[in-house]
Amino acid sequence: MPIVHSQLVRDLIRLGLEAGDTVMVHSSMRAVGKVLGGPDVVIRALLDVIGAAGTVMMYVDWEDGVQHLTRDDAAEKLDVRLLEELPPFNPKTSRARRAHGILSEFLRTWPGACRSGNPDASIAAVGVQAQWLCADHPLQYGYGPGSPLAKLVEVRGKVLLLGAPFDTVTLLHYAEHMARLPNKRVIRYREPLLVNGAKVWMEIEEFDTSQPVVAGAWESYFADIVQEYLASGKGRSGQVGYAPSYLLNAADLYQYAVAWMEGHFGT
Numbered sequence: 001m002p003i004v005h006s007q008l009v010r011d012l013i014r015l016g017l018e019a020g021d022t023v024m025v026h027s028s029m030r031a032v033g034k035v036l037g038g039p040d041v042v043i044r045a046l047l048d049v050i051g052a053a054g055t056v057m058m059y060v061d062w063e064d065g066v067q068h069l070t071r072d073d074a075a076e077k078l079d080v081r082l083l084e085e086l087p088p089f090n091p092k093t094s095r096a097r098r099a100h101g102i103l104s105e106f107l108r109t110w111p112g113a114c115r116s117g118n119p120d121a122s123i124a125a126v127g128v129q130a131q132w133l134c135a136d137h138p139l140q141y142g143y144g145p146g147s148p149l150a151k152l153v154e155v156r157g158k159v160l161l162l163g164a165p166f167d168t169v170t171l172l173h174y175a176e177h178m179a180r181l182p183n184k185r186v187i188r189y190r191e192p193l194l195v196n197g198a199k200v201w202m203e204i205e206e207f208d209t210s211q212p213v214v215a216g217a218w219e220s221y222f223a224d225i226v227q228e229y230l231a232s233g234k235g236r237s238g239q240v241g242y243a244p245s246y247l248l249n250a251a252d253l254y255q256y257a258v259a260w261m262e263g264h265f266g267t
Contacts, residue, residue: 002035003032003036003241003242004036004041005037008035008042008240011238011239011240011241012046014238015160015247016247017049018050019049019053020050021049021157022050022057022129022155022157023046023054023057023159024058024159025058026059026159026161027042027101027161028162028163028164029103031162031164031243032162032163032240039103042162043103043110055125055128055133057124057125057130057133058104058107059170060097060123061104061121062095062097062122064094064095065089065097065119067120068210070189072188074189088193088199089194091115091116091117094119110124112126112130116137116148118138118139118147120142121173121206122137123148132151143206145178149173149174152250159250159253160245160248161245162243163241163242163244167222169222171250172226175254175258175261178258179257179258179261181214181261181262186205186207186208189203189204214265216265225257226246226248226253229253229257230248234253235248236248
């Protein structure tokens with residue numbers, strides 16, 4: 001049976017989403033099921049539940065980012081002349097990365113949406129806190145202090161998984177940044193940004209988010225953190241549409257993840 005707006009609203013409320021919440025959403029529309037009206041109806045349901053005092057945010061990244069081609073340790077290098085043809089990152093028009101699901105691009109283009117200025121760590125948001133969340137996103141170490149992720153923790157927001165795998169929780173990159181771990185992998189790369197109407201190639205430094213940040217960590221450790229967090233009795237679980245869904249307290253999950261990482265990989 002198709003899913004309708006009123007059912008999504010009921011399911012989200014039953015899961016624990018409330019008016020005034022600031023919530024970071026990770027989603028799989030395939031898991032949610034066939035929604036009459038498509039992704040727009042899912043976003044509308046989220047906004048209706050959190051109301052005028054709430055905010056929805058999503059990790060959007062950048063579909064055309066070339067970090068993998070310009071980083072210092074890139075296995076493949078493109079001719080500089082080809083890279084010069086690449087349009088610069090423009091927060092207003094650059095597309096969300098499709099690998100993160102279709103809903104992020106729908107949120108990015110929602111009326112009144114704003115998007116942060118770090119191309120690879122960019123966040124889109126709609127709601128009362130959206131401008132503040134997206135403002136002044138650091139270009140260097142964009143998952144750390146001053147980032148939208150740090151601000152989500154500051155306002156004690158929530159993380160919502162709508163059928164999304166546990167390893168998609170972007171907030172854990174903030175925990176990676178803040179955890180006291182030895183010899184974190186650092187990458188340096190270049191991205192073209194739109195600056196005062198002109199394309200400028202910017203040097204960016206970041207902890208490596210494409211693989212475990214320290215030697216000895218395994219690929220699935222983000223998923224393990226979330227799984228163990230839930231098994232400890234934290235968070236709430238339920239079904240939204242047909243999707244197994246989870247609602248987590250961002251600040252509590254962040255603190256749990258930092259302690260977990262330091263306990264497993266720290267000195």
